[in-house]
Amino acid sequence: MxxxxxxxxxxxxxxxxxxxxxxxxxxxxxxxxxxxxxxxxxxxxxxxxxxxxxxxxxxxxxxxxxxxxxxxxxxxxxxxxxxxxxxxxxxxxxxxxxxxxxxxxxxxxxxxxxxxxxxxxxxxxDDALLAPPGSVLTQQGEPYKVFTPFKKQLKDRLLQHLGQVQPRLKGDAIEPPTKAVFSSPDCDALLEGWPLDEDAALLAMRRFVTERAADYKTERDFPSLDTTSRLSAALSIGLISVRQCLWRLLHEHGDAVWDDASGPGTWLNELIWRDFYQHVAWHFPRVVKGRAFQADTDAIAWSYNEAAFKAWCEGRTGYPIVDAAMRQLVATGWMHNRLRMIAASFLVKDLQLDWRLGETFFMRHLIDGDFAANNGGWQWAASTGTDAAPYFRIFNPTEQGKRFDPKGQFIRNWVPELQSVSDKYLFEPAAYPGALDYPQPIVNHKEARLKTLALFKAIKEG
Ligand SMILES: Cc1cc2nc3c(=O)[nH]c(=O)nc-3n(C[C@H](O)[C@H](O)[C@H](O)COP(=O)(O)OP(=O)(O)OC[C@H]3O[C@@H](n4cnc5c(N)ncnc54)[C@H](O)[C@@H]3O)c2cc1C
Structure with missing residues (x-):
């Protein structure tokens, strides 16, 4: 048998x-x-x-x-x-x-x-998450719709029951099978540096936890530092388990892991976001069917401007941090979390394009494409989801660039047209006195912001 x-x-x-x-x-x-x-x-x-x-x-x-x-x-x-x-x-x-x-x-x-x-x-x-969907509920037995109390409840649960990591299996070795027979496009160049098996994923995780997790809270938002774990691809296909991550964190950092103010604690919170969005998708299957979590926002009259969407996809919006982000995604299959938030916000709040267009474009390019995390991230940025950014809080893409890429290293790396532009004009190249082979901004942020506020107000206030 x-x-x-x-x-x-x-x-x-x-x-x-x-x-x-x-x-x-x-x-x-x-x-x-x-x-x-x-x-x-x-x-x-x-x-x-x-x-x-x-x-x-x-x-x-x-x-x-x-x-x-x-x-x-x-x-x-x-x-x-x-x-x-x-x-x-x-x-x-x-x-x-x-x-x-x-x-x-x-x-x-x-x-x-x-x-x-x-x-x-x-x-x-149940194996994929820190806690299976249905096991983290409010006192009334309802699913959480906001992250912070969900996180608290999940942490309490973990403190009571961590779940063991099972050891490597032993048995008498047999001949390995021939290579997998399904076909896939040859994009091996893009896979350089990514863990392709469980041993490489474990090594990458241990290295991150030992060398980087302590500084994660202060460094994680700066794309040019590249100090996040880059484990999302491995986690998305299960090369590594989330329990292995948690146990390693505890082994290296002890009780600091339970402290939100610490680097390891902040990283654990990111792993909990992963759980949160899976729970949301399970409890509220409408988000898996292309619907907004906040049903009223499905009435928003999004624009379908093909040219604007194309410019966003190709990194030609005239906003350097957005363009650098989109070019990183298309060229490498990955984008830093801060940039995912900025690029998503720009598509929705500056271009008034339907967030589902961006959601699909991301899935078509991301090496770590994960429906629940991607949908959660997009609905957060679009102010249509659980725990979403309030609709009136709109990222200013110029200020985001100045704040999170202050020396412009990330922008200059991905937008070579701006390589020789001084810091003074890097974030607003439209003001540059000379000629540049770089697009003018495709929208005026201030005007776009007002337009978006009006779109939301129309449905929120009837
Ligand atoms: C618009 C948008 C789309 C996104 N799409 C995806 C996606 O398709 N797949 C995906 O794995 N993540 C997605 N994220 C979440 C996050 O951007 C990535 O998980 C993170 O950038 C991966 O890099 P890392 O492994 O270095 O993360 P780290 O910062 O090291 O975080 C550790 C792990 O926690 C998980 N995680 C971190 N942040 C989040 C988050 N906000 N939501 C859910 N899980 C998180 C990931 O598994 C990640 O590998 C998206 C975020 C946004 C704003």
Whole structure:
């Protein structure tokens, strides 16, 4: 009898709940199912697809060392998964299926269909988050709609029950499988420096926690310093678990981890934001269906100005920090968090474009594209979400540039047209007395701000 582990967003052999449970149950084998049509439908970026391809290859090798064979199936989309799994389970006499739970609408529907189709029992286990959705509720048993009390409640829960990190599995090694058979675009150059397997992800995490976490609170907002962990890609496909991050933090920094004012405490809060948005998507599935969390904001008459959207996508808005950010995203598949906030705010509050356009564009490019975090971030910036920035608090893109890239290193790196412009004009190149091969601002921020306030007021005040 064989226990099957179905890997999805948990591409690691260490501290993997489903894998451990399957190995306790008996002889285990493993399966990954590629669904290219579904990934396309979910706007997965080519660089993320390539990352998954490498991660699956590497997972096969890690599992083989513990005596577990990994197979890869390719089907078009989630709808084809139940039948493919049923056939596989019959052929390999699978007695039970184990998988770590995913919490979004399509994934939950897929798993329900699998459980209904398979003849054997299916165990879907909580593994991906610090606390599973439904376990962090208000005293009235309601889901939290604001981050701070959610964070407090989750921390209290963690203090009572941390959850163990499971050790590396042991078994008699077998031959590693041949490389994964699903195709992915060759963008390996973009993957340079990113962890492609669990060992590299662990190393990167330990390095960050030891060398950077202490200064995280003071340094994290400056894109040119590049002092955040860059673990989002690894976390988004489960090369590393959030428990491993938390335990390492505690090991290195002790009680400082529970202090919001410390670097390690601030980093833990970011990991809790990750949980928060997954909980929101689970409790309020309308956000997964293209709807605003704050239903009234769906009535906002967003503009559909193609030229403005194109300029934003291409980093030609005439606002240097926005353009630098967008060029970083398109060229590398990643963007610093502060810049994600600035670029998102600009699309919505300066161009009055629908936040969903930006949300999709980000997913199409991000190596760490994660529906819940991306949707949460966009709805925060658009003032349509949970805990959103109040609509009247509108980032000034010029001031944001001055504040978070004060020496202009980030801007000069990504906008070479401004490389020789002095600090005086760098943030407002339109005032530069000479000629520049750089666009004039596509909007006047002051006027755009008033326009946005009017849009929101129209729906907030009837
Ligand atoms: C508009 C917008 C879109 C975003 N889209 C995504 C996305 O698709 N995928 C994604 O992982 N994050 C997204 N974020 C959150 C955040 O920008 C990234 O997680 C972070 O920049 C990744 O860099 P890092 O790994 O160095 O993060 P660190 O600062 O080192 O943080 C550690 C980890 O905490 C998590 N995290 C940090 N901030 C957030 C946050 N605000 N929300 C949820 N999780 C967070 C990530 O897993 C991150 O790796 C988005 C934010 C905004 C404003």
């Amino acid at each position: 064989t226990a099957l582990v179905w890997f999805r967003n948990d591409l690691r052999s260490i501290d993997n709940t489903a894998l451990s449970r399957a190995m306790e149950a008996g002889e285990a084998r493993a399966l990954f199912i590629a669904t290219p049509g579904q990934w396309q439908h979910h706007h997965m970026a080519p660089v993320k697809l390539r990352l998954i391809n490498h991660a699956v290859d590497n997972l096969g090798e890690h599992l083989a060392k513990a005596g577990v064979r990994l197979d890869v199936l390719v089907v078009e989309d989630f709808a084809a998964v139940p039948a493919a799994l049923a056939t596989y389970c019959r052929e390999h006499q699978v007695s039970a299926l184990y998988a770590n739970r995913e919490y979004l609408v399509n994934e939950l529907a897929r798993d329900n269909a699998v459980a209904e189709t398979l003849a054997c029992p299916c165990y879907f286990l």
